[in-house]
Amino acid sequence: MGFQCVLARLTYLLAGWIFISVCEFSEAGLTGSYVRDSGPTPDMPLDSDVFQVPPGYNAPQQVHITQGDHEGRGVIISWITPDESGSNSVFYWAANTQIKKAAYGIVVRYKYYNYTSGYIHHCTIKNLYFDTKYHYEVGSGNVTRQFWFVTPPQPGPDVPYTFGLIGDLGQTHNSNRTLTHYELNPVKGQTLLFVGDLSYADNYPFHDNTRWDTWGRFIERNAAYQPWIWTVGNHEIDFVPTIGETKPFKPYKHRFFVPYRESESTSPLWYSIKRASAYIIVISSYSAFGKYTPQYRWITEELPKVNRTETPWLIVLMHCPMYSSYVHHYMEGETMRVIYEPWFVEYKVDVVFAGHVHAYERSERISNIAYNVVNGLCTPITDDSAPVYITIGDGGNQEGLVTEMTEPQPKYSAYREASYGHGIFDIKNRTHAHFGWHRNQDGFAVEADSLWLVNRYWKSSVSTL
Numbered sequence: 001m002g003f004q005c006v007l008a009r010l011t012y013l014l015a016g017w018i019f020i021s022v023c024e025f026s027e028a029g030l031t032g033s034y035v036r037d038s039g040p041t042p043d044m045p046l047d048s049d050v051f052q053v054p055p056g057y058n059a060p061q062q063v064h065i066t067q068g069d070h071e072g073r074g075v076i077i078s079w080i081t082p083d084e085s086g087s088n089s090v091f092y093w094a095a096n097t098q099i100k101k102a103a104y105g106i107v108v109r110y111k112y113y114n115y116t117s118g119y120i121h122h123c124t125i126k127n128l129y130f131d132t133k134y135h136y137e138v139g140s141g142n143v144t145r146q147f148w149f150v151t152p153p154q155p156g157p158d159v160p161y162t163f164g165l166i167g168d169l170g171q172t173h174n175s176n177r178t179l180t181h182y183e184l185n186p187v188k189g190q191t192l193l194f195v196g197d198l199s200y201a202d203n204y205p206f207h208d209n210t211r212w213d214t215w216g217r218f219i220e221r222n223a224a225y226q227p228w229i230w231t232v233g234n235h236e237i238d239f240v241p242t243i244g245e246t247k248p249f250k251p252y253k254h255r256f257f258v259p260y261r262e263s264e265s266t267s268p269l270w271y272s273i274k275r276a277s278a279y280i281i282v283i284s285s286y287s288a289f290g291k292y293t294p295q296y297r298w299i300t301e302e303l304p305k306v307n308r309t310e311t312p313w314l315i316v317l318m319h320c321p322m323y324s325s326y327v328h329h330y331m332e333g334e335t336m337r338v339i340y341e342p343w344f345v346e347y348k349v350d351v352v353f354a355g356h357v358h359a360y361e362r363s364e365r366i367s368n369i370a371y372n373v374v375n376g377l378c379t380p381i382t383d384d385s386a387p388v389y390i391t392i393g394d395g396g397n398q399e400g401l402v403t404e405m406t407e408p409q410p411k412y413s414a415y416r417e418a419s420y421g422h423g424i425f426d427i428k429n430r431t432h433a434h435f436g437w438h439r440n441q442d443g444f445a446v447e448a449d450s451l452w453l454v455n456r457y458w459k460s461s462v463s464t465l
């Protein structure tokens with residue numbers, strides 16, 4: 001064998017080794033190298049500009065909207081009047097017309113320990129045109145306020161649509177940064193998917209509900225103009241028998257209405273909506289979910305209903321992640337995972353978004369559904385039918401980040417980093433969507449982590465399209 005031949009063989013072997021090394025490296029999960037201050041951070045002071053009460057007697061405040069039906073032609077408009085009930089009407093009109101229509105809502109109030117809420121209005125408007133900008137007006141007399149929203153396109157397989165993702169937001173300066181970054185992201189979220197833990201009012205003595213009001217005023221600048229799709233977290237439970245508060249989710253259920261009956265749910269804590277090309281299933285980590293419970297029964301009847309030819313993208317929202325490699329809250333989602341994960345694989349859920357863990361993490365497509373007590377098969381394995389699990393509990397609340405991670409990083413964990421931020425899930429067509437995670441320290445357009453997702457239902461058709 002000549003010298004040149006030996007050299008060629010060595011070069012070939014070296015190239016092969018480098019190639020294998022790169023593959024192995026790319027298969028291993030990444031952990032962001034940033035070390036952030038993980039300590040608690042105070043909420044913004046009560047006199048912060050973001051909490052400003054709108055001027056005028058009994059002026060509507062805390063205006064927010066969410067989807068009001070199953071298809072996307074409905075909107076629920078909610079607001080609070082502090083002094084008296086006032087008008088319960090919403091006037092609305094399409095942007096290209098001057099003809100105002102009126103819709104009438106309901107008013108609810110609640111007491112929580114020594115706190116009495118304002119007058120909480122909820123008004124559902126239905127049968128709107130798809131893909132249309134509407135203006136709306138709430139209030140009465142000289143004190144009215146106007147906002148606008150855009151209805152989604154009619155559900156269809158190739159309708160592009162962009163969702164934002166925020167979780168565990170709270171009301172600190174970090175929370176404000178997260179919301180600002182979401183608003184200024186050049187990829188414009190059209191609807192926000194919120195994965196639970198809203199105001200963190202329950203961290204105050206007696207769960208001081210005035211911090212629910214400040215939070216409502218804080219998010220209004222975005223939530224009055226685009227729907228926020230609500231998921232409950234543990235900070236919404238507000239169950240404190242020692243002060244006589246024995247009805248779980250009392251403030252949340254009064255303040256945030258969702259169209260749960262439209263998906264034949266019996267509770268606002270779990271429900272579904274269609275929006276453009278996505279089918280979104282919201283479930284509650286803190287409601288009974290075992291066999292025979294209402295939530296179990298609902299989701300087992302719900303998943304077979306999803307028509308992936310109409311809405312190819314099947315998204316599940318929950319608060320407590322099923323896969324998380326952070327030390328804090330480790331394995332809290334395990335009981336729900338054991339019961340629900342086989343369905344997520346069977347029905348080819350595309351992505352599961354969760355919060356709770358105050359950091360970011362993205363999984364590989366893996367499942368862990370083989371275990372049956374005696375077979376010992378309890379290691380997550382690569383599974384092409386499994387969803388990607390994304391934890392986005394990094395909105396920026398007063399409890400701070402969680403920075404302690406299990407080591408070594410498990411193989412199923414593709415990327416993890418303890419930084420505040422938000423996500424963008426950008427659906428392009430029936431086969432492709434792009435997910436980007438934006439940390440608050442970067443410019444608005446920078447994706448600190450990203451992934452092209454190929455739709456689980458339509459993936460076999462990708463090569464032929």
Ligand SMILES: [Fe+2]
Pocket residue numbers: 168197233234235319355356357
């Ligand atoms: Fe939580």
